Amino acid sequence: MAVTDAHVVFPARSGGLFRRDRVYALTGASLTIAPGETVGVVGESGCGKSTLARVLIGVQRPTSGTVAHRGRDLWAMPAGERRVTVGTRLGMVFQDPATALNRRLPIHRVLRDPLDVHGRGTPAQRAERVRELMALVGLPASLADRLPGQLSGGQRQRVAIARALALEPELLIADEPTSALDVSVRAQILNLLLDLKERLGLALVFVSHDIQTVRRMSDRVVTMYLGRVVEESPAARVTEHARHPYTRALFSATPGLLHPIQPIPLVGPVPSAVRPPSGCPFRTRCWKADEACAASMPDFATDEGDHRYRCHHPVAGADSTGDLVDQARRARAATSPEPA
Numbered sequence: 355m356a357v358t359d360a361h362v363v364f365p366a367r368s369g370g371l372f373r374r375d376r377v378y379a380l381t382g383a384s385l386t387i388a389p390g391e392t393v394g395v396v397g398e399s400g401c402g403k404s405t406l407a408r409v410l411i412g413v414q415r416p417t418s419g420t421v422a423h424r425g426r427d428l429w430a431m432p433a434g435e436r437r438v439t440v441g442t443r444l445g446m447v448f449q450d451p452a453t454a455l456n457r458r459l460p461i462h463r464v465l466r467d468p469l470d471v472h473g474r475g476t477p478a479q480r481a482e483r484v485r486e487l488m489a490l491v492g493l494p495a496s497l498a499d500r501l502p503g504q505l506s507g508g509q510r511q512r513v514a515i516a517r518a519l520a521l522e523p524e525l526l527i528a529d530e531p532t533s534a535l536d537v538s539v540r541a542q543i544l545n546l547l548l549d550l551k552e553r554l555g556l557a558l559v560f561v562s563h564d565i566q567t568v569r570r571m572s573d574r575v576v577t578m579y580l581g582r583v584v585e586e587s588p589a590a591r592v593t594e595h596a597r598h599p600y601t602r603a604l605f606s607a608t609p610g611l612l613h614p615i616q617p618i619p620l621v622g623p624v625p626s627a628v629r630p631p632s633g634c635p636f637r638t639r640c641w642k643a644d645e646a647c648a649a650s651m652p653d654f655a656t657d658e659g660d661h662r663y664r665c666h667h668p669v670a671g672a673d674s675t676g677d678l679v680d681q682a683r684r685a686r687a688a689t690s691p692e693p694a
């Protein structure tokens with residue numbers, strides 16, 4: 355799958371001060387997913403992660419830009435062909451399985467539904483496929499007649515994953531698949547996704563605001579900020595070796611096994627996607643920002659082939675998190691008014 359230069363503009367939900375307000379949810383975002391690859395997408399709330407995922411999976415039409423499946427533009431296909439491609443080749447697992455599953459259908463019907471919709475197999479083959487799917491995600495067959503509300507959160511998410519896999523998709527997108535679950539079952543669901551990816555040769559896109567989990571799950575990590583992809587790097591480089599100040603700041607604020615939390619101080623929250631800043635959108639919070647950052651968003655620069663970032667003043671590879679904390683504190687002190 356390849357998304358190229360996608361823009362998504364929504365009418366603002368609550369109609370702000372001006373009735374013509376627009377939300378710039380994606381601004382020229384591109385992302386290619388190779389077969390069998392796991393790509394993590396990180397960024398704070400509102401940065402456009404879910405919108406990019408929805409564009410990638412063909413459920414959100416970009417305002418401009420293209421989405422291609424095996425080289426064919428999804429939105430240039432006849433509607434019937436697009437529905438079949440999206441319904442059978444691409445699967446999505448959502449954040450909250452409690453709302454993603456039809457509460458009135460027993461589990462075996464939830465899992466049979468995609469097979470019915472796409473006319474797969476005889477009734478006996480469909481029943482067999484439902485049994486296979488339950489086993490695949492580690493659900494006992496005895497749960498087949500239960501309703502979603504009679505299962506635990508973790509079991510419900512297993513059902514949602516099984517449903518997404520029913521038609522043997524080549525790409526599965528998991529959008530914050532564990533954030534609605536108890537901490538105790540999160541690791542089980544993440545391990546299940548990794549195991550399924552290996553066994554079925556799936557490509558996986560894993561969306562999360564938790565950069566540590568994304569790093570563990572992924573081959574490649576994509577950082578988003580206010581509708582833009584600002585960095586793409588191999589997972590092994592995303593932490594201490596990230597070059598975009600925003601990726602380093604995200605990493606510095608999450609606990610890791612081998613390092614203490616040492617948050618790089620940023621100024622304020624993510625700005626509104628209704629009126630994004632000019633130039634680089636991160637400049638209003640970045641300790642390195644100057645006039646160049648207000649004037650333009652730079653193109654991608656490349657390190658070692660597969661590590662790309664868009665920044666006028668990238669972090670030096672040798673800078674530790676502690677160095678960056680000091681730099682950010684000094685920059686802040688220099689711009690704060692003198693105390694009276």
Ligand SMILES: Nc1ncnc2c1ncn2[C@@H]1O[C@H](COP(=O)(O)OP(=O)(O)OP(=O)(O)O)[C@@H](O)[C@H]1O
Pocket residue numbers: 364365366367377378379397398399400401402403404405406563627
């Ligand atoms: N249907 C919609 N109508 C209006 N605005 C929307 C719509 N969907 C998303 N947005 C806005 O688009 C921007 C990007 O939202 P998106 O959900 O893609 O971000 P996100 O990074 O996935 O956030 P979160 O981590 O909170 O899910 C946000 O400002 C959001 O409020």
